[in-house]
Amino acid sequence: MNAHQNILALFVVCSVVLIVHTLSKWRQKLSFGGLIVYTLFVLYKTVFxxxxxxxxxxxxxxxxxxAMLNGVPGMFSQIxxxxxxxxxxxxFIEGFLLKKYKGRYILSIVYGVMLTVIVECLQLLFHxxxxxxxxxxNNxxxxxxxxxxxxxxxxCRGKNNGRS
Incomplete structure (x- = not known):
């Protein structure tokens, strides 16, 4: 897969994520499922x-x-x-947690950090x-x-719901 295909795939994923996120009735369940599927996709794409x-x-x-500031080709794309x-x-993690936990923002960031550390460790472990x-x-x-x-x-949803 070249960089253009990666960007297109990412655009499609982000679009699906945003559409799922607007479906308030199913948002939490779909976000949890999406988080699991996307986590597996990340592991596949970056390691396996x-x-x-x-x-x-x-x-x-x-x-x-x-390197990017020194003009090394491809660095901007990598970042x-x-x-x-x-x-x-x-x-996905925010859609899943919603307003359940007081520290949900920290928990969401911790999930992202843990996932990327796991990816980096698996890359090293499996060569x-x-x-x-x-x-x-960056992740x-x-x-x-x-x-x-x-x-x-x-x-935005809260503001729109307040006007209805």
Whole structure:
């Protein structure tokens, strides 16, 4: 799959996520199911679909941003795709938790961080990629953006429901 196909697939996933999120009656159940399916998709795409043999560790936090600023080709796309890849995680987890838990925002971020740490560890364990702190940072940013999108949707929905 090339970058354009990845972006198109991500757009489709985000669209489905947002449509599911607007269906308030089924939102929590669909969000839970979506979270499970998307988590499995993330694990497949980032670990199990890759060929065995390449692995390394990069603990230099911010290296990809430095490389992007220095004009290294493909760095912007790598950062952008890592962020975009986890936006659905933030949307799904927020849709599932709704207003059940006081610390739901922290719990949502923790889920995103844990998922990305698991991915990075599995890549290292199965020799299928690089364990990178930048990936953890970028995926966490994506999760937070997903949470913020959900909050904005809920605020708009609350305003519209108040006018009815």
């Amino acid at each position: 679909s890759r060929k065995r043999g390449f692995y390394s560790v990069n603990l230099d936090l911010g290296w990809s941003y430095k 952008y795709l890592n962020i975009m890849f986890f936006i659905p995680v933030g949307i 299928r990629g690089t364990f990178e702190l930048d990936d953890i940072l 966490t940013i994506g999760t937070i953006i997903g949470i913020l999108i959900t909050l904005k949707i809920n605020m």
